[in-house]
Amino acid sequence: MYTRLHTACPAAPRAWTVELRSQAGQLVLTCLQCPSGGRPVTAASARSAALAHLARHARADLRAPHLRTCHCHERGCGWHRRHRGCAGPIRLLLSCERGGRVWRLADACGACAAATAHAAVVPDTVLAQTPCLPSGGLRRRRTRGPGEHVRVAEILSYLAVALPSDTSAGARLIALQVALRVNAVLRVDLPAGLLRSLRIDSPAACRELERARWLSVVAGPGTEGVALQLRDATLLTQAPARPDRRRAADWALRRGSLARTRGTEPRLQLLGVYLAAYSDPDLGVGLREYDRVVHDCGMPDHRLSRALHDLADNGVLKTWQICPDSGDLHWKLSPGQR
Structure with a gap:
């Protein structure tokens, strides 16, 4: 009897891109990762609509830190000027290109994030449930994350x-x-x-x-x-x-x-x-x-x-x-x- 070995497919990278395109006289928000077509948006709401769409993708794909990789590095570091190489923790990086027509949210290391123009790191801490305190009394809460x-x-x-x-x-x-x-x-x-x-x-x-x-x-x-x-x-x-x-x-x-x-x-x-x-x-x-x-x-x-x-x-x-x-x-x- 033979056992077939199965290698799990790697998870899809945490990188999402939306683009604002002019179609038939109107502005359309198009996501490169969504199979459905784009949806019309107004010029005034385009920025908030793009950020909200990217946020939904990120919330639907939460992962432990050790399972996240620098997607910028995986793509050959073509999103920024040259630097000495990947380094630092993996963070979510929001970047804007073509004067606000293209928005991208992706995992990137600290070095790539610092070298990317028109980009900012999304505050990288997590929502956590408040732990149950023992019956012996209250315990002072520890600060979580950075100062x-x-x-x-x-x-x-x-x-x-x-x-x-x-x-x-x-x-x-x-x-x-x-x-x-x-x-x-x-x-x-x-x-x-x-x-x-x-x-x-x-x-x-x-x-x-x-x-x-x-x-x-x-x-x-x-x-x-x-x-x-x-x-x-x-x-x-x-x-x-x-x-x-x-x-x-x-x-x-x-x-x-x-x-x-x-x-x-x-x-x-x-x-x-x-x-x-x-x-x-x-x-x-x-x-x-x-x-x-x-x-x-x-x-x-x-x-x-x-x-x-x-x-x-x-x-x-x-x-x-x-x-x-x-x-x-x-x-x-x-x-x-x-």
């Missing part, structure tokens, strides 16, 4: 891709709080006290994000605050535990208030939070490509330079310089800003 610096940096990088490039600094600050505080049904309530602490034009910022179809305003803004419904389902794909996200949101608020000077200046708050998130927590030093900072903060080159000068003048930055050879921005936070 506040990393969480805020990931969200800011993601928003740079998910939001229109001309989104204002005030709207990006609201979006940061929404992304970190949203619950499991994509709903978030921002109290009036939190909105006042941001010192921005909250109604205008919410309307801007609503026009971008990134969220919907359910109630307010008013004396009680504002209730929002997030339309970007990608953030729910791999959502961190909510208490940890709320701590990161509070951390971002504190860093923004330290960077604020001379009244209401959202650009200084945003840049202050960004630089703090990408700084070494102990030494306060940071290094980032200058063009990447311009992209992630949505600031023109001349406005970013002015904001760096202002942060140095008000004591947030101790030093900063742009390397003429590499184009990298080097900075060091003042001791009280770490």
Whole structure:
């Protein structure tokens, strides 16, 4: 009697691409992985529809970390500029090509993700059930996943891709709080006290994000605050535990208030939070490509330079310089800003 050996087929790669095509005078969302034809979308809803479709694919194909591979490497690393090779953990990378006509969500290593233009890592933590506590009493909850610096940096990088490039600094600050505080049904309530602490034009910022179809305003803004419904389902794909996200949101608020000077200046708050998130927590030093900072903060080159000068003048930055050879921005936070 002979036994036939059977080798399991490898699982399909976690990489999905959607394209926005003009057909018969209308815009059609087409998925390269779906057998069905495309569906019509409006220009205003195209971005949110593309992100929601990619999120559904990712939620339907959850895998343990050791079963995920760098799909960029598998494709010959043709999605980015040359670098020294694959390295780092496998993360979900959202990338945009052809001016927003093509969107891709795929597993990629940290090195490939860093080398890919117009891309951002989807925050890579998992939803987990709260463990049952023993009858002997309460036990202090451990923080899961990365710390506040990393969480805020990931969200800011993601928003740079998910939001229109001309989104204002005030709207990006609201979006940061929404992304970190949203619950499991994509709903978030921002109290009036939190909105006042941001010192921005909250109604205008919410309307801007609503026009971008990134969220919907359910109630307010008013004396009680504002209730929002997030339309970007990608953030729910791999959502961190909510208490940890709320701590990161509070951390971002504190860093923004330290960077604020001379009244209401959202650009200084945003840049202050960004630089703090990408700084070494102990030494306060940071290094980032200058063009990447311009992209992630949505600031023109001349406005970013002015904001760096202002942060140095008000004591947030101790030093900063742009390397003429590499184009990298080097900075060091003042001791009280770490």
